[in-house]
Amino acid sequence: ILNVEQSPQSLHVQEGDSTNFTCSFPSSNFYALHWYRWETAKSPEALFVMTLNGDEKKKGRISATLNTKEGYSYLYIKGSQPEDSATYLCALSSGNTGKLIFGQGTTLQVKP
Amino acid sequence: DAGITQSPRHKVTETGTPVTLRCHQTENHRYMYWYRQDPGHGLRLIHYSYGVKDTDKGEVSDGYSVSRSKTEDFLLTLESATSSQTSVYFCAISVGRSDEQYFGPGTRLTVT
Numbered sequence: 076i077l078n079v080e081q082s083p084q085s086l087h088v089q090e091g092d093s094t095n096f097t098c099s100f101p102s103s104n105f106y107a108l109h110w111y112r113w114e115t116a117k118s119p120e121a122l123f124v125m126t127l128n129g130d131e132k133k134k135g136r137i138s139a140t141l142n143t144k145e146g147y148s149y150l151y152i153k154g155s156q157p158e159d160s161a162t163y164l165c166a167l168s169s170g171n172t173g174k175l176i177f178g179q180g181t182t183l184q185v186k187p
Numbered sequence: 188d189a190g191i192t193q194s195p196r197h198k199v200t201e202t203g204t205p206v207t208l209r210c211h212q213t214e215n216h217r218y219m220y221w222y223r224q225d226p227g228h229g230l231r232l233i234h235y236s237y238g239v240k241d242t243d244k245g246e247v248s249d250g251y252s253v254s255r256s257k258t259e260d261f262l263l264t265l266e267s268a269t270s271s272q273t274s275v276y277f278c279a280i281s282v283g284r285s286d287e288q289y290f291g292p293g294t295r296l297t298v299t
């Protein structure tokens with residue numbers, strides 16, 4: 076069974092701080108790595124899909140990097156805002172059936 | 188929202204009763220998934236479907252069954268609900284070669 080680990084489990088930062096969190100995954104059978112943003116009482120929303128070693132993706136103040144050889148991805152948020160408060164999930168795709176294996180998530184709380 | 192709806196959105200039921208949740212999509216996507224949300228576990232896959240009448244188990248399938256008699260509908264059934272099945276259930280569809288998933292609004296199920 077593939078295991079996807081995220082750290083830290085939760086994070087509290089002040090508005091304006093930059094932050095980052097980690098997703099670790101087994102590097103064998105890699106197909107794609109996904110990041111989702113999940114606000115309380117809403118559905119998860121896709122942020123990024125990365126497939127190639129060294130991939131970097133950016134959307135506004137949020138960016139992500141991927142290292143498939145060592146099995147990790149980083150998500151960065153520059154200048155955190157209260158509206159960034161959410162749980163950030165990463166998920167590994169093996170590509171056969173579209174199934175995703177999710178990590179347990181990192182919950183970010185940004186204080187004004 | 189990728190044209191995904193779930194019904195009901197909220198349900199309270201008693202232990203031992205059967206419950207069926209419905210996921211409906213309007214865009215003829217082949218792959219559909221049922222997840223449950225659990226604290227400390229993120230999202231866990233219950234069952235998935237890769238076509239009409241083609242389904243398979245996920246990591247937490249015990250106590251659940253599914254059916255897909257037409258492309259647009261994927262049904263999740265709890266044959267005899269238990270309190271451990273109290274959760275928020277999300278349906279998702281998979282889009283594109285990168286397996287990006289889009290989620291429905293969720294169904295909050297409480298088993299008393």
